[in-house]
Amino acid sequence: MLLACLPALLCAHVGSPNVFFEGQAGPYPVRVIIRPPAVLPGAAQVDVRVEGASSVSLQAALWGAGPQASAAPVTATAVAGETNLFNAVVWFFYNGSYSVQVRVEGERGSGTAVVPITSAALRQPSMSAGLAAVLIALGIVLFAWAVWLVGASARASLPQLPARFVTVLAAGIFAGAIYAGKNRWQRMDCEFRNNALAKPVPVLASTHTNGNLHLLRLTPSADVTGASSWDTLAADHGKLMHLFLLRAPDFNAFAHLHPVRRDARTFENVLPPLPAGDYQLYAEITHENGLNQTLIARVALPEPAGRAPQMALTSNMLDVICQSPLLGATNGAQPFALDADDSWHTSMSATSPTAARGKTSRLMGGLNMVFQNAEGLVENRETSLRFQVLAADGQPATLQHYMGMLGHAVVRREGGEVFTHLHPIGTISMAAQELFTRREGLPTTNSLRTKAPTAMSEVSFPYAFPRAGDYRLWAQVRIKGRVLTGVFDVQVKPAR
Numbered sequence: 001m002l003l004a005c006l007p008a009l010l011c012a013h014v015g016s017p018n019v020f021f022e023g024q025a026g027p028y029p030v031r032v033i034i035r036p037p038a039v040l041p042g043a044a045q046v047d048v049r050v051e052g053a054s055s056v057s058l059q060a061a062l063w064g065a066g067p068q069a070s071a072a073p074v075t076a077t078a079v080a081g082e083t084n085l086f087n088a089v090v091w092f093f094y095n096g097s098y099s100v101q102v103r104v105e106g107e108r109g110s111g112t113a114v115v116p117i118t119s120a121a122l123r124q125p126s127m128s129a130g131l132a133a134v135l136i137a138l139g140i141v142l143f144a145w146a147v148w149l150v151g152a153s154a155r156a157s158l159p160q161l162p163a164r165f166v167t168v169l170a171a172g173i174f175a176g177a178i179y180a181g182k183n184r185w186q187r188m189d190c191e192f193r194n195n196a197l198a199k200p201v202p203v204l205a206s207t208h209t210n211g212n213l214h215l216l217r218l219t220p221s222a223d224v225t226g227a228s229s230w231d232t233l234a235a236d237h238g239k240l241m242h243l244f245l246l247r248a249p250d251f252n253a254f255a256h257l258h259p260v261r262r263d264a265r266t267f268e269n270v271l272p273p274l275p276a277g278d279y280q281l282y283a284e285i286t287h288e289n290g291l292n293q294t295l296i297a298r299v300a301l302p303e304p305a306g307r308a309p310q311m312a313l314t315s316n317m318l319d320v321i322c323q324s325p326l327l328g329a330t331n332g333a334q335p336f337a338l339d340a341d342d343s344w345h346t347s348m349s350a351t352s353p354t355a356a357r358g359k360t361s362r363l364m365g366g367l368n369m370v371f372q373n374a375e376g377l378v379e380n381r382e383t384s385l386r387f388q389v390l391a392a393d394g395q396p397a398t399l400q401h402y403m404g405m406l407g408h409a410v411v412r413r414e415g416g417e418v419f420t421h422l423h424p425i426g427t428i429s430m431a432a433q434e435l436f437t438r439r440e441g442l443p444t445t446n447s448l449r450t451k452a453p454t455a456m457s458e459v460s461f462p463y464a465f466p467r468a469g470d471y472r473l474w475a476q477v478r479i480k481g482r483v484l485t486g487v488f489d490v491q492v493k494p495a496r
Helices: 129-157 160-195 309-313 430-439
Strands: 019-025 028-035 042-050 053-062 085-092 096-106 109-119 201-210 213-220 242-247 253-257 260-263 266-270 277-287 292-301 343-347 360-362 368-371 383-390 408-413 419-422 458-463 469-479 482-492
Touching (some): 019 109, 019 458, 028 096, 042 053, 096 430, 109 292, 129 160, 213 292, 242 292, 368 482, 383 469, 419 458
Antiparallel strands (some): 053 096, 096 109, 213 266, 242 253, 242 277, 260 266, 277 292, 360 368, 368 383, 383 458, 408 469
16 A cells, blocks of 8 residues: 555656677677666666587576576577577566576587676656555555444453544554655655666766866766765776767767776866767776766857867868877876877868768768668667778778777767767677676686678668657778767667
């Protein structure tokens, strides 16, 4: 009855909860998709696509427990009507950092891939209207029967007036117990919504100047529990933090930065010459226990202090994409320059399109990026987002590694309900994967190098759009030492 009488529960939306991994399990190339449960404890659906496997098994292990203290591995079954596709169900019982070990057996021997995942409730448990009505009716009957039982006992042993007093007193006690239980449940509900639901962590973002430098500063929000533990972070692609800035409302300015950690409560970064305005901020960090967090904030950026020197190096003034040649430390007393892997994109013309609505996005230096499968995107349909870069003469351009991989991509749904940072190996944190691999004593496999592209001018990202609607994609690659960003607007159709 208490459950039914509480206000309607709110649902937290994290945007893109499914986990994608594409890499190696020993000699076997694998693609793994984990669809986590909405509530905990709950069962996660895991799809494994692998060629040449005779059997596939999976085991989920919580960071604090390890495989030896975890449930036994489960054997995946081949999906009828599909080729090289296996499916299994694994259980997540607690909030925290899990690893899913994917073991493959076949003619080429055996191999294991580790897929990290942060387990958290995606929504609060709900109750159907019919069940709520039944519980309310039973609760009313139980309350009335308890009061009648006390009254009947009092009338059998006490005079009429004291018996009535005892009956009223019992009704008050029972009502008070219900009220106290309701208050306790509401406190538990508030605690659950604030600390147990999977959702981004708000932080404080501000700007200040140091001489002729404009600096961006991040600090934990005072009212958010656990956001201040920035002294126990693991480097992901060599960086403690990956930060993205998107200027609202047209999103024609974009930056991918890597702030310096000054202390356990402060990150700072030199601001590139982005146009002034209000920006949405997203940042990613990985803790030493494999837990991955997304930080969010809003920040107003001032007018840039200077002009980007790369603007003088190109005849294509549609976009500006730059990076500093100096490499800053991952953790230092003061950021003094942009990180060598910092990059940004701005539209130079108010009348030019900020993103390609077709398949081709113009880049600096006369290059073009082609989104090879921009059409036919459907919600919750597994796909690979494939991009190719062409030189001005139409010949394929050679991609260089950008932070150890051939590219990065960012996906945002109109309205901000979905925001995802993609890699060629998927959505996982490589730092978390390395932590679990070392802890569990498994052979280290460099997934970035073993996954060879079809051509060095192409890069692909495994993904499935969680919702239909309009999306903007930023795809980043490095060519001749310069980071270039292609921007695309696409429509994802609803599933039929």
